[in-house]
Amino acid sequence: MNFHPLVIPFLAGTVFLLIVISLKYINWIRRLDANQSASIKKNILTFKTVQAISEIFHESLLHRKIYKKNTLLGYMHMSLAFGWFLMIVVGKIESSFYYGTFLDKPWLGIFFKYFARTPHHYFMIIPFSFIMDLLLLVTLSGVMLAILKRIRSTFLGLKKTTNHILLDRIALTSLWWIFPLRLLAESATAELTGNGSFLTGTVGHLLSVLSVDQLELPLWWAYSICIGIFFIAMPFSRYMHIPTEIVLIFLRKWGAQAGEEPSGFTDIQLNTCSRCGLCIDACQLNFAAEINHIQPVYFIRDTRYHHLSKDVADNCLLCGRCVEACPVGLELTVIRQQVRQKSEIHDNNYFDYNGAPEKTKKADIVYFAGCMSQLTPTILVSMKRIFEEAGVSYWFMDEEKGLCCGRPLRQQGYLQQSKDLVNKNTQLIHSSGAKLLVTSCPICYHSFKNEYSLTIPVMHHSDYIEMLMKETKLNLIQSDIEMVYHDPCELGRGSGVYDQPRHVLQSIGNLTAVEFEKEESLCCGGSLSNMVIDSESRQKIRDNTLKVLTKSRPDVLVTACPLCKKTFAQNNKIKIMDIAEIVAANIKNKIKTS
Amino acid sequence: MKDWGYKISTPRVIDLDIAYTAGYAKLVEEVPSAKKCIMCGACTATCTASNLTDFSFRVCHILFRRGQVANLSVELDKCMLCGKCNIVCPQGVNTRAIISSMRIILSDMNNRNNPL
Numbered sequence: 001m002n003f004h005p006l007v008i009p010f011l012a013g014t015v016f017l018l019i020v021i022s023l024k025y026i027n028w029i030r031r032l033d034a035n036q037s038a039s040i041k042k043n044i045l046t047f048k049t050v051q052a053i054s055e056i057f058h059e060s061l062l063h064r065k066i067y068k069k070n071t072l073l074g075y076m077h078m079s080l081a082f083g084w085f086l087m088i089v090v091g092k093i094e095s096s097f098y099y100g101t102f103l104d105k106p107w108l109g110i111f112f113k114y115f116a117r118t119p120h121h122y123f124m125i126i127p128f129s130f131i132m133d134l135l136l137l138v139t140l141s142g143v144m145l146a147i148l149k150r151i152r153s154t155f156l157g158l159k160k161t162t163n164h165i166l167l168d169r170i171a172l173t174s175l176w177w178i179f180p181l182r183l184l185a186e187s188a189t190a191e192l193t194g195n196g197s198f199l200t201g202t203v204g205h206l207l208s209v210l211s212v213d214q215l216e217l218p219l220w221w222a223y224s225i226c227i228g229i230f231f232i233a234m235p236f237s238r239y240m241h242i243p244t245e246i247v248l249i250f251l252r253k254w255g256a257q258a259g260e261e262p263s264g265f266t267d268i269q270l271n272t273c274s275r276c277g278l279c280i281d282a283c284q285l286n287f288a289a290e291i292n293h294i295q296p297v298y299f300i301r302d303t304r305y306h307h308l309s310k311d312v313a314d315n316c317l318l319c320g321r322c323v324e325a326c327p328v329g330l331e332l333t334v335i336r337q338q339v340r341q342k343s344e345i346h347d348n349n350y351f352d353y354n355g356a357p358e359k360t361k362k363a364d365i366v367y368f369a370g371c372m373s374q375l376t377p378t379i380l381v382s383m384k385r386i387f388e389e390a391g392v393s394y395w396f397m398d399e400e401k402g403l404c405c406g407r408p409l410r411q412q413g414y415l416q417q418s419k420d421l422v423n424k425n426t427q428l429i430h431s432s433g434a435k436l437l438v439t440s441c442p443i444c445y446h447s448f449k450n451e452y453s454l455t456i457p458v459m460h461h462s463d464y465i466e467m468l469m470k471e472t473k474l475n476l477i478q479s480d481i482e483m484v485y486h487d488p489c490e491l492g493r494g495s496g497v498y499d500q501p502r503h504v505l506q507s508i509g510n511l512t513a514v515e516f517e518k519e520e521s522l523c524c525g526g527s528l529s530n531m532v533i534d535s536e537s538r539q540k541i542r543d544n545t546l547k548v549l550t551k552s553r554p555d556v557l558v559t560a561c562p563l564c565k566k567t568f569a570q571n572n573k574i575k576i577m578d579i580a581e582i583v584a585a586n587i588k589n590k591i592k593t594s
Numbered sequence: 595m596k597d598w599g600y601k602i603s604t605p606r607v608i609d610l611d612i613a614y615t616a617g618y619a620k621l622v623e624e625v626p627s628a629k630k631c632i633m634c635g636a637c638t639a640t641c642t643a644s645n646l647t648d649f650s651f652r653v654c655h656i657l658f659r660r661g662q663v664a665n666l667s668v669e670l671d672k673c674m675l676c677g678k679c680n681i682v683c684p685q686g687v688n689t690r691a692i693i694s695s696m697r698i699i700l701s702d703m704n705n706r707n708n709p710l
Contacts, residue, residue, distance in 0.1 A: 342698070353646050371642050371676035401645055404674035412675055412694060421674065528677045531694060534627060535686035566681055 002115060006217070007107040010224045013231030014106075020235040021243055024271075031264030032256070039255030052253035060245050061085055065327040069278060070157030072145065079142030081242075087135045094128045110227070113186045113200070114220050117193045129197035136186075137199055139179050146176065160286065162277035162297050164238070171233035177226045185219035188212045241274035245328055248272045258334040260415060266338060269330050270304040273297065279332070282325035284317065284523055288544035289537040291315065296322045296332045303339055311532060313339050317541075318411060318529035320493040324519045340413035353403055353424060358431045363395035366434040366456075368425075368448075370441025371404055372562035379440050379562055382584035383461060389587055390473040395432050403428075407447035411529045422452055429454060438464045440580065442491035442561045443528065449495060460491060462501035462560045462579045469504065475588040481509035482554040483582075486545075486568075487521035488561035501560050501579050508586050512552045522548060524559075526567030542567055550574050558582055613661030617699045621658065624695045630685040631655060637679030637689055643672045651679055651689060658696050667700040 032040070043049075058064055061082045067074030091109035096102045098116050108115055112132075145156065153161045164172065183203060190196025191204030191212045207215065234240060248268050256265050275297050285291040294315040302308040318333045326332060367387070373379050380399075387394045406421035429437060437458045439445045448458040459467070468474040483505055491497045498518045505511045516522050525541030546568060549557055556575045559565050568576045577585075622628050635652045643649040649672040657666055670693060679689040 353643075371674075371678050372681075374642075375640065375678055375681060402642065403646070404642055404676040406674070408675040408677060408690075412690075414675070417671065417674075526681075528675070528690075531688065531691040534688065563677075563681075 002105055002108065004111075004114070006114075006221045006224050007111060008224070009221075009228030010107060010110060010231075013228035017231040017234055021240075024235065025247060028264035028267045031267070033259050033261070033263040033265070035259060036251070036256040036263065036265050039257075040251060043254040048253045048255075049250070052250045055249050055253065056246050059249065059328075060242075063327065065329075066276075069325075069327065073149075073156045073158070076142050076145040076149065076156065079138045080146065083135055083139035083142060087132065087139065090128070090131055090135065094124075094132065097124055097128070111220065111224070113189045113195055116195060117189070125195065126197070129195065129200075133197040133199035136179065136183060140183065143176050143179050158277065158281060160277065160280045160292075162275045162280065164275065165301070167233060167236055168238045168275065171230060171237035171239050174226045174229040174233065175239070178223065178230060181219060181223040181226055185216070185223045188216040188219055192216060238273070238275040240271045241328065244268060244271040245274075248328070252329070258331045258338065260338065261341065262335075262338045266335055267304075269335060270300050272328050273300040273304075273330060274328065275301060276327060278325045278327055279322035282321040284319065284321065284525075284541050284544070285315070285533070285537075288525075288541045289533065290540075291533070291537065296326070296330070299336065300330070300332070303335070308339060314412075314530070315532040316530055317489070317523045317525075317527035319489040319523035319527060321520070321523070324493060337411055337413065340411070341415060342413040352420070357401060358428055362433045363393045364434055364436070365392055365394040366397050366429050366432050366437045367394050368397045368402070368405075368429075368437060368439045368441075368444060370398070370439055370444040370562065371402070372443070372566065373440040374398070374402075376562040376565055376578065379565075379578045379580050382578070382580040383438075383440060385584040385587070386461075386465065386468070386474065386580065390468050394438075395434065397428060397432070405441075405444040405447040406451065407443050408528045410447070410451065412531065418451075422447075426452055426454060429456070436464075440562060440578075442488045442494065442497075443563070445497075446490045446494045460495070460497055460500075460560065462491070462504060463497055465579065465583050466500040466504050469507065474583070476507050476583065477586045477588055478507060479509050479586070481556065482552070483509050483511050483556050483558050484514050484549050484552060484554045485511060485517075486514075486524070486549055486557060486559040486564060487517060488559060488564050489521070489523050489527065491560055492521055493519060497560075501558075504579060504583060505558060508582060512554060515548050515551065524561075524564040524567040526563045528563070538567070539571075542571060546571055546573065556582065608660055608662060610661075614663045614703060615661040617661065617663060617696070617703065618659045620699055621692065621695050625688050625691045627685075627687045628655075628692050631687050632685055634684065636682045636684060640678045640682045642676045642678060643674055647672050649673065651693070654696070655692065663700060663703070667697065667704070670697050670700070 061078070063074060063077045063081065066077050088109065091112055095104055095109040095112050095116070098112070099108065149156045149158070149161065153159070183200065184207070186200040187196060187203035187207055190200040191208050196204050234242070251265065251268065258265055258269065277297050279296040280286055283295045286295060294312045299308070299312050302312055313336065316336055318336065320333050323330070323332050365387070367383060369380055369383070403421055403425055405425065406418040409418040409421065435456055437448060437454065437456055438461055439448060439458065440461050442460060445458060445460040448454060465474065469476070485501060485505055487498065502511060522545040523541065524545055525538045550573070556577050557568065558577050558579055559568070560579045562578065565576050565578050633652055633656060637651045638644050641649065641651060649669060651673070654666060654669055657663070673693045675690050675693065677690055683689060
């Protein structure tokens with residue numbers, strides 16, 4: 001007996017699933033952009049493929065990133081993912097042993113207990129049954145935790161969980177039912193045929209108070225139908241992340257990156273989101289400003305199902321805290337910029353800013369303060385003092401008439417206008433013949449590093465000051481001033497500059513660590529990326545961040561971004577200084593002032 | 595003509611048959627803080643684009659409110675969205691959102707008037 005109609009729902013679901021996901025993947029891979037295809041072709045036959053397979057094992061099945069977030073949450077995911085995976089694999093091996101061939105019918109592993117009713121001629125029965133029961137128990141414990149998470153999410157370390165749509169709820173319910181139904185069905189069969197182990201055997205005895213022979217077949221039918229429903233719902237629900245994360249890990253290891261415009265790779269990332277909701281707790285708009293509908297989980301969902309509203313797309317600080325929190329490593333901020341693209345007003349001939357002066361005299365360093373630094377003149381004065389002290393020849397590029405770096409326009413999706421500014425600025429910078437570009441604004445720094453193709457290196461002033469100190473061109477006075485440092489989003493998470501400003505500050509006074517810093521640092525609330533929220537919401541975010549930063553009651557709060565400084569300063573509770581200011585104020589006098 | 599250092603303004607009329615006042619209603623809906631503007635001009639005083647061109651956010655905002663939208667989209671393209679105006683605004687008006695909304699509203703209007 002190798003076939004029974006009860007396998008039909010399972011088979012239909014499997015065939016449907018395979019057809020749908022194959023079509024989807026073919027479509028997405030065909031729509032990869034030129035850079036992505038090129039780097040994939042270059043890396044597909046290298047060691048990176050092996051690394052990708054190892055990462056798939058660690059991240060898709062065991063999921064170390066979720067373990068790091070919360071052990072119980074990690075166990076929940078692992079027991080479901082790895083537990084089910086092993087049940088399929090061990091079930092296949094078991095049925096291959098039983099039938100003496102590896103090429104037996106594919107459903108026999110899934111419904112093994114139902115078909116293998118005469119276990120006595122099968123010598124491996126005891127160890128296999130034991131392993132399968134153990135795996136089922138592990139998976140069931142995962143289901144229990146998943147149910148617990150729905151009831152009380154704080155138990156698994158989540159303050160808020162995702163509000164799921166109906167389709168996800170259907171898929172979720174069918175997934176949850178698969179394992180208890182399998183237990184009951186196998187137990188009923190075990191009671192009738194004696195092929196169970198410690199779990200199914202015991203539950204079978206308990207079931208024997210009912211008429212097991214009548215229950216057995218309906219239970220197996222229900223089990224098969226649940227798998228069928230789950231497989232049919234999977235490609236359209238959050239569970240598309242199961243196969244898609246594997247594809248994403250391969251493509252990412254082969255060097256694919258999200259570009260400026262949406263491509264097939266964007267679709268793959270959209271489908272990799274499992275809507276776990278870890279980004280919700282990370283989002284400051286959620287916990288500081290009570291805005292609960294725009295978090296990446298909802299943004300990605302709405303983009304995937306093509307009903308993204310302007311509000312959801314635009315209402316984001318692009319601070320990048322969610323990117324750090326995302327267990328599957330989606331490029332959430334880049335995708336948001338992709339969909340903000342304003343292609344409908346792209347045909348305009350943008351204005352040509354001819355007013356910005358070119359440099360005719362050569363200098364060693366170009367100093368680009370940035371628009372925001374123009375609003376914080378103490379930074380400009382301090383930087384001039386530092387340049388003089390170091391004795392370098394510099395050209396203050398935007399002292400009188402400067403352009404914007406182009407990043408604010410790019411963030412809002414005005415790509416062409418942004419590119420015009422990039423070209424103009426590139427021409428100006430290269431005209432100076434300088435060997436180094438120093439900027440005071442992290443937004444400009446990020447832009448110069450990633451969006452320009454300059455022939456000279458770029459440094460943020462915190463990095464530059466550290467370099468001067470290493471070269472002993474700058475000597476600072478050490479005191480016992482108490483400081484905390486605020487990582488600006490674009491400098492820290494955006495560009496990975498964490499240590500340089502800290503080194504500089506440690507040579508001035510005592511630097512105290514704060515609760516959220518480096519990768520976890522908070523946004524000041526002044527972010528240029530968000531054009532939707534009103535000033536009240538910005539103030540809420542600012543005050544929340546200041547509360548964290550000033551817990552240790554420092555003498556001064558140091559930051560490295562004029563926009564952060566300006567935003568914090570409006571609260572007026574603590575002394576705010578830019579790193580350039582505090583450095584300039586503590587220079588050991590080499591130049592004698594007459 | 596002799597330069598007296600001042601001149602008589604050319605008389606101007608707002609032709610209500612041409613004026614596109616629906617745009618402002620839409621703008622206020624999208625950016626409620628637009629109504630808080632007191633036209634003080636602090637935005638224009640700090641503006642990066644005004645430093646290089648004759649762009650004035652204050653003037654653009656007034657013209658848009660009056661529905662005098664001819665040539666306005668060309669003017670708005672000068673803005674670089676750098677955000678200084680947002681910071682200096684004493685009324686907390688979301689100036690950049692106003693610029694972006696005006697651009698989109700005007701572009702929609704042009705697309706409607708000249709399909710293809």
